[in-house]
Amino acid sequence: xKRVLNIIFLLSIFFYGFSNVVVSEDIKIAVxxxxxxxxxxxxxxxKALSVYENSTGRNIEDLHSVLNLVLNNLLEEExxxxxxxxxxxxxxxxxxxxxxxxxxKPLKExxxxxxxxxxxxxxxxxxxxxxxxxxxxxxxxxTVNEFEQLYDSLSFGNILSKDESSLSYAAELNKDTxxxxxxxxxxxxxxxxxxxxxRIRNETMIWALQILQEAQVKGIRVLGIMHHGxxxxxxxxxxxxxDYLVEDWKNKADSLADAxxxxxxxxxxxxxxxxxxxxxxxxxxxxIETASLSQYPFAYxxxxxxxxxxxxxxxxxxSTASNPNLESEYRNKLExxxxxxxxxxxxxxxxxxxxxxxxxxxxxxxxxxxxxVKGDEVPDSEMIEMIESFSSxxxxxxxxxxxxxxxxxxxxxxxxxxxxxxx
Numbered sequence: 001x002k003r004v005l006n007i008i009f010l011l012s013i014f015f016y017g018f019s020n021v022v023v024s025e026d027i028k029i030a031v032x033x034x035x036x037x038x039x040x041x042x043x044x045x046x047k048a049l050s051v052y053e054n055s056t057g058r059n060i061e062d063l064h065s066v067l068n069l070v071l072n073n074l075l076e077e078e079x080x081x082x083x084x085x086x087x088x089x090x091x092x093x094x095x096x097x098x099x100x101x102x103x104x105k106p107l108k109e110x111x112x113x114x115x116x117x118x119x120x121x122x123x124x125x126x127x128x129x130x131x132x133x134x135x136x137x138x139x140x141x142x143t144v145n146e147f148e149q150l151y152d153s154l155s156f157g158n159i160l161s162k163d164e165s166s167l168s169y170a171a172e173l174n175k176d177t178x179x180x181x182x183x184x185x186x187x188x189x190x191x192x193x194x195x196x197x198x199r200i201r202n203e204t205m206i207w208a209l210q211i212l213q214e215a216q217v218k219g220i221r222v223l224g225i226m227h228h229g230x231x232x233x234x235x236x237x238x239x240x241x242x243d244y245l246v247e248d249w250k251n252k253a254d255s256l257a258d259a260x261x262x263x264x265x266x267x268x269x270x271x272x273x274x275x276x277x278x279x280x281x282x283x284x285x286x287x288i289e290t291a292s293l294s295q296y297p298f299a300y301x302x303x304x305x306x307x308x309x310x311x312x313x314x315x316x317x318x319s320t321a322s323n324p325n326l327e328s329e330y331r332n333k334l335e336x337x338x339x340x341x342x343x344x345x346x347x348x349x350x351x352x353x354x355x356x357x358x359x360x361x362x363x364x365x366x367x368x369x370x371x372x373v374k375g376d377e378v379p380d381s382e383m384i385e386m387i388e389s390f391s392s393x394x395x396x397x398x399x400x401x402x403x404x405x406x407x408x409x410x411x412x413x414x415x416x417x418x419x420x421x422x423x
Contacts, residue, residue, distance in 0.1 A: 027173060029081045030074050031301040033267030034292035035067060036121065038090035039099040046133035057333035058294055065320040066298050067103065073315070075106060077302060081173060082112050085267035085290060086119025086185075086227030092141040092194070093128045097150050104154065114154040117181045118167055119227040119268065123147050124187040125194050144187065161211060165203035170211045173223070177305065178215055180208060180261065182226035184246050198228035198268075199247040205255070212259035221418070223305075224264030230256070231287045233273040233407065234372045240345050240365060244269045253277050257285035262421050263310065265290065272299045272314060272375040274414060275407045284421055286409075288312065296330035297374040308419065314375070314412040334373070338366045368405075375411025 038060055043049050053059055074082065082104075089096040104114055125141040142150065148167060161170045166183035173179055184198035200208070215222045229245045231253050232238055238245060246252055256264075257279040263286045270292035277285045291299035298317035303310055318327040342365040346358055353361070371377035 025174070027081055027177070027305040028077065028079045029083065029303045029305055030077070030079045031083045031085065031265050031288075031290045031303070032070060032293055033085040033290040033300075034087040034119065034270055034294055035084070035100070036063070036087055036090045036292070036294040037067065037096050037100040037103070038063075039093060039096040040064070041095050041099065042093055042130035042132075042139060044132045046131070048134055048136040049131040052129075052131055052136065057330070057337050059323075062320065062323050062326065062330075063294055065322055066293055066317050066326070069317055069320060070293060070300055070315075071103060071107065074112070074302075075110060078110070079107075079112055079302065082107060082114045083179075083225050083265055084114070084116040085225050085265050086117050087121045087267065087292075088116060088119065089122055091128045092122050092125030093130070094140045094142050094146070095130075097122075097142055097147070101150060101154065108154065113158065113173075115171060115179055115181060115225065116151050116154060117225050117227055118147060118183060118185055118187075120185050120187070120194050120196055120198065122187075123185065124190050126190055126192055161207075163204050163207045165201050165207075168204050168207065173305075176219075176221060176307065178211070178220050178222045180211055180222050180224045182208060182224060182264075184226045184228040197243040197247070198226075198245075200226075200252055205252070209255065209259050212256070212261055216260045222261055224256070224261050226264065226266055228268050229266050229287060229289060230264055231275050231277040231285070233269060233271060233275050233287070233289055234368060235405070236365070236368075237269075240342075241269070253285055253287075254279040254281075254283075257281075257283040261285060262418075263288065263416065267292070270295055271369075271373045272297065273372060273407075273411050274312070274375075274409055276409055286416060291373060291375075293317075296327065296334045298326070298330070299374070308417065310416045310418075312412075312414045312416070316374075331370075335366065335370055338369050342366050342369075371405070375406075377406045379405045 036058070040060070043060060049060070088100055108114060123142055123144055128139050128141040129136045130139045144167065159169045159171050160178065163169065163183070168183045169181050171179045171181070182200060182204065184200055186195040186198060189195055212222060230249060232245065238249070257277065258281050262284055266287055266289045269289060271289055272291040273289045275287045277287065279285070290301055291297055293300065299314055301312060301314050303312045320326055323329070339362065342362045345365070346362055367382070
C-alpha cells in the first residue's frame with residue numbers, strides 16, 4: 001500500500017489532476033486534531049509569552065514535544081493516510097501554518113497522504129499574535145486562498161471535487177472509498193475575533209449531498225471529516241456548549257446519514273468521544289471526535305480500514321522526555337480552566353439562580369467535562385450525588401439508571417462493522 005501511494009504521489013507532480021487509485025487493500029489511517037501549533041519563530045521568552053501560557057494552560061515547549069513524539073510515532077507506524085480535523089495553528093498565524101507544514105514533510109516524503117480541514121483558529125484571524133519579550137503584537141494571518149495554496153501539496157491537489165462556496169472537497173482514498181471534507185467555519189464573518197461556532201452552508205450541503213448520491217450510485221463508501229461536532233457528545237452539550245456543534249445539527253446529521261454518510265471524524269471540543277446517531281429513517285452515523293494535541297489527554301487515533309470494518313485504536317501521550325509529569329500537570333491545568341469557562345457559560349445564560357444552585361451546576365459541568373475528555377467515562381459516587389442534588393433542587397427525581405453519562409458506543413477502542421449500516 002505504501003509503495004502504491006508513493007507512486008501516486010510522484011505521478012501527481014507531473015500531472016495536474018487526480019491519478020486514479022486502483023487498490024482496495026486495507027488502509028492505515030491516523031487522526032490528529034486541534035494541534036494549535038505556534039511557530040517558535042513567533043516567540044521570544046518574556047512577559048508576553050508567560051501571560052499567554054498562564055491564561056491558556058499551554059507551555060509551547062511541551063506542545064512542540066508532544067507533536068514531535070506523535071509525528072515520529074506515525075512515521076514508525078507507516079500510516080497511509082493522515083486526517084487533521086482543524087485548528088492546525090494557534091490563531092491562524094501565517095508563519096505557524098508554514099512551519100506546521102514543514103513538520104508534516106517527513107510523513108509526506110514517506111508516502112503518507114495528508115488531508116486537512118480548517119478550524120475556527122486557522123483562517124482570517126484578526127488578532128493573530130507573536131509573543132516577543134514583553135510585547136504581544138499582531139502578525140499576518142492567512143486568507144482563504146492562501147490557506148488553500150499552502151496546503152495544496154498535502155491534500156487539495158488530490159481531489160475529485162471542490163465546493164465553490166467553501167473549502168470543502170472530496171478526495172479518493174482508494175477505488176472503494178472517498179473522503180468528504182466539510183468546511184464548517186465562519187471565517188468570512190470574523191471582525192475583531194474568530195467566531196467559535198460553525199455551520200454547513202446551504203450551498204455546501206447541496207454539493208455534499210450530490211457527492212454522496214454519486215457515491216451511492218457507484219457503490220463507494222464515504223468517510224467524512226470536519227472541525228465542528230455533527231452530533232452531541234455529552235449531556236447538555238447543545239445547551240451549554242452549542243458553539244461546538246454545527247447549527248441545526250440534528251437535521252444536518254439526519255440528512256447526511258440518510259444520504260449514506262456513516263462515519264465522520266471531528267474535533268473542536270478537545271475531547272475523545274464517539275457518538276452513534278440514528279436518523280428517523282434508521283440510518284446510522286458515527287461522529288468520531290478526537291481530542292486535542294494541545295491539552296490533556298493529548299490523544300490521537302490510529303485505525304485500520306478494510307472492506308468490512310473500521311478498527312479504531314486511541315493512543316495517549318502521558319509524558320515526554322522533557323516533562324515526565326505531562327499527564328497530571330495538564331489535567332490539573334484543564335480543571336482550573338474548565339471551572340472558569342463553566343462559570344462564564346452559566347452567567348451568560350442570563351437565567352437567575354441562587355448561588356447554591358449555580359455552584360452545584362458549575363461543579364457538575366466541570367466534572368462531566370473532565371470525565372468526558374478522555375472518553376469511556378464511568379460515573380463515580382460523587383458525580384451521581386451531584387446529579388441527584390441538582391435534580392432535587394429543581395424538584396426532579398433522578399436515579400443513576402435514568403441518566404446517560406456516555407452516549408454509546410465505546411470511545412477509545414471500537415470496531416465498526418459496515419454490514420450493520422442500513423443502506
